[in-house]
Amino acid sequence: MTENRDEQSTGDSLATVLSGGALVSAGKVLALGFGFFTQIAMARLLTEAAYGNVVLALAVVNIAGLVAKLGLDDGVMREYPHHEDDPAEAHGVVRASTVITVTSGLVTAIVLFLAAPTIARVVFDDASLIPLFRIGSIAIPFITTSSVAVSLARGARDARVQAYVRQIFQPAARLLFVGGLLLAGFNAVGAISGQIAAIVLAALAAFYMARRSLPSFDVSPNPMYRSVLAFSLPLIAVQGMGFLNSNVDVYMVGYFMNSSSLGVYNISLQLGNIVNSILGTTGFLLPPMLTRLQQRGQNTEMLRTYQVVTKWMVVLIIPVFIVLFFAPRLVIGLFFGESYTRGTLALRILLAGKFITIIMGLNSSALIALGKNRVVSYIVFCETAVNVAINFILIPVIGFEGAAIGMTISTIIGDALGVAILYRRFGLHPFTRSVLSPVAAIGVVSTVGYGTLWLLGLPTYLTVGLVGIAYLPIIAILAPEPEDEKLLTQVEDQTGYDLEVVRDVVSSFR
Template identity: 25%
Template sequence: MTALADRRLRRGGIAGVLGAGCGAVAQFVLVMVVTRAFSPADAGAFFTVTAMALMAAGIAKLDAGNGLVFFIARAKTYDYLGISGYIRAALVPCVVASCLAGAVLYPRLGPLAAILPVMVVGDVLLAATRGFGAMRPTVLVDGLLVPFSQLALVTIAALAGAVAWLPVAWGAPYALVAVVARAELRGRVPRTAYLPGTARDLWRHTAPRSVAGAIQAVFQRLDIVVVALLGGPAQAAVYTAATRFKVVGQLANQGLAQAVQARLVSALADGERARARELYQTATIWLVLLTWPVWLAYAALAPWLLRLFGPTYGSAVPVALVLAGTMMVATACGMVDVVLTAAGHTGTSLLNLVAAVTCTVALDVALIPVHGAFGAVIGWSGGVLVKNLLPLWQLHHRYGLHPFGRHTLPALRGSAVAWTEERRERSDQSDEGRQRT
């Protein structure tokens, strides 16, 4: 990997993780605001509604965003004229699916159901910007604009005691995603005539991932809904508070994956397995270094942190410990599913997700009625381990890829050297500027 490519990967990955970290902090404070302002039953009802909305949006977007990243990243400059057709082919089915989901779920979601199409369109358009290698829109919007706008609006609703308006306050900022992403794409994608076969090519690749993406969306939020159904909304509030920090690992993984996904697709498409191995191992070591201190600190400080949500939430310390240990194992595996799908094994990824969800549901049904939130985190932990260890073995068996290897230490040394060179370059530029002055 060239020094320039390594620098771009590092910058994009760190920017993605920092943006994810800021978003995670905002979400943590949002949960604290809600749990402090309302009873566990009201807070649990709100968390359940937002989890259902995110599940529905995750299903309705049909994983079209990752399909766009795949085709845009593979395109050469002279192929860019057809990209607008791919974007239109991706958006139409997603808009239809999200409108249908909103209509079906309106009795449960209320006004939040009308925001589902906006959430889906914004996510797909934002993914298209990453296909061009642009991380700034994702970092600014997903990491800063949306979560802090949600925090501000939810805080206003909480201060007013308007529990009924919490879902609307939480969902309204998603309109900003579509606006910013559309503006970013306007200068990159000329609008051209639709090319025959575009939709067929896009959805032939994306269809297996659409099912997998729907299962992934369910997997990420199912635990909260199941706890609410089997244990009641108060237990759902306790579980949400104790596991809120899992979003740190999810978003950090997502931030690095967004930065490296287009390069992985390009490397594997060109048959450059060595470069793919280097990208995978570089991203994994950075993921471990950036998240393991968070999980260790959370495990140590859980008794104090959980009391920030209210006196009734201190009993969830065992939930936090299971969460921290599971996420350390998961991050050590690296972004295994991203590598697997970048290699074109979308069907295998789907089967892995089905196995993970099956494991989670089976454990939830057996444990939640007796153990409540602790039973839910055991079910979630089992699913996470299946979801990461299965593709890890598959990548080893098919490609000889490992999350750690001979590229791990060189990646750290190379990054340290690059940091030094960048600082030297900036210092030289400053000196030149002063001399000119």
């Protein structure tokens, strides 16, 4: 009976995580589409230099927003489910996070507005960035409010705010505003203004939806300001170094090279980040679910939930990785223009590192969800130090490919440390036969296919077609596990749809 309860609990956890992940992933597909066309609009309607200035301005605004959040977005994602069984404390978490984030956002916005001339002239030696920074400062209170609203809903295991607002409404509004203002001739100022308008509207929508997703508390809130800040503030270092590690290549390419080179590299970076987006969307509800399972002492369920979610992240990312890795010049040239194809090698380097990190799973998010935020800060510090050092050495020598190398090496080191600590502290790891076997099989098919096409003098991007033919049989034979059948049954029960065709397809290959 205990075993049956455990299995049912594992199935319930997986159903919650993967159903939320499916919703967020579907929203992310639309977000990527809207974002893709936004990037195309800016790349086509702005000069490479102006596009680079927009990238720098948005990076500075995002840093300011990161500081203003005070780590509350990740903090409440754990604190709310941690206190969820006590309505007074849960209500206190909601109130404390809302009050703190609004206040911090307003203060940070004022500071950035006043400091814009200094940042533009001293840091970037470009006075034309001043109006871009000042327009961007308007968004900061809305960035913080939106992030905490999404995190509160996420802590309640509700993925709808993230999917509907952050991944559909905001990207669609951004494309509409940015495209319209650029066509009207407002250039870089129009691109920034369109981005900010979308952020403002999305923040209002996120706050409204988050209130509806949380329960109607019928008790007075306990004062949770100290508790929320005590857990969240150390996460500023984690987020700050994580953001620096994710963007240090942008800053250092902008410092060592011209704006045109930054624009080219940013296209490769954005395409590479498609892999990261799938990682974050598929496992969107994994951290709060791990928090709840830890609270209940369900260690077996934690392990299997973590492993199965990792497997499906790998399965989903393989087709995207294959297309971008084996046909980078075709993708970049088709969508962004031939002038950006200089970033082909950088994109391949970035993709290689990102795919390895996918296999290692959401280790940092899992450690934060399990209360080890300080450990994550040490990991991210090490990762950032490695990234900065490699960038500093390689960018002046080989250009933005050096930035891609630094990002790849540092990310692999950080994830390796995260996996090791997660296993040592909690016995969690992402490695199973159902994860590694499909990767190995598709790796062999890709390598043999690419080498054969190259020897025959045929276009090597045809590797994409070869892997596409082999993908479904490999996944159907090597990936399924007993939990997947139980999960499929639960999905049928919850949705009312008969998914027997899925079973038939898998059986036909097996």
